[in-house]
Amino acid sequence: MLKHLPKSAMVAVLTFALAFTSVAATPNQARAADAEDVIGVLAGLAALYAIGRAIQDNNDDHRADPIRPRPGAGNGGHRGPRVAPARCFREFDTRNGVRRGYGARCMQNNVRRPGLLPPECIRQVQTYRGTRNLYGGRCLVQNGWHREAGWRH
Numbered sequence: 001m002l003k004h005l006p007k008s009a010m011v012a013v014l015t016f017a018l019a020f021t022s023v024a025a026t027p028n029q030a031r032a033a034d035a036e037d038v039i040g041v042l043a044g045l046a047a048l049y050a051i052g053r054a055i056q057d058n059n060d061d062h063r064a065d066p067i068r069p070r071p072g073a074g075n076g077g078h079r080g081p082r083v084a085p086a087r088c089f090r091e092f093d094t095r096n097g098v099r100r101g102y103g104a105r106c107m108q109n110n111v112r113r114p115g116l117l118p119p120e121c122i123r124q125v126q127t128y129r130g131t132r133n134l135y136g137g138r139c140l141v142q143n144g145w146h147r148e149a150g151w152r153h
Contacts, residue, residue: 084140085110086148092127092134099125101134118143 088106092099104122108114121139125132137147 082113082116082145083111083148084135084137084145089137090132090134092125092129092132094125094127099123099127099134101125101136102140104133104135107135 084102084107088102088110090101090103090106101123107117111117117135118139121135121143123134123136125134141147
């Protein structure tokens, strides 16, 4: 139950418990502290420390390890080739002639790992039908991407 509480909540619970145990004594029960009382308080503090360490160690064990690229895996730790789908290839007529590239939205929706798409390859193209975002084909190839089989241009 306690392992799901954040550390600040755990400290608050333990502090509250300690405060209540010290206030619970009535004046009739109050007496001079002797060696047994001091030993009992120290044992209680040691137990609280041990419980806190156990909870912290348990939380440390459940933290996810960062993902590290495997040596020799290539492609920045990604297995398999990065493939630009042929269906995302587009040609647009512009004032400066025909512009070719891979539609940005199509690529984001159709590649296996869109987070690996290089942002430096996005180009804005002014067409007769408005602004379009394309990934440049050469730029993708320079960043480790391959054209899908069946690509004809």
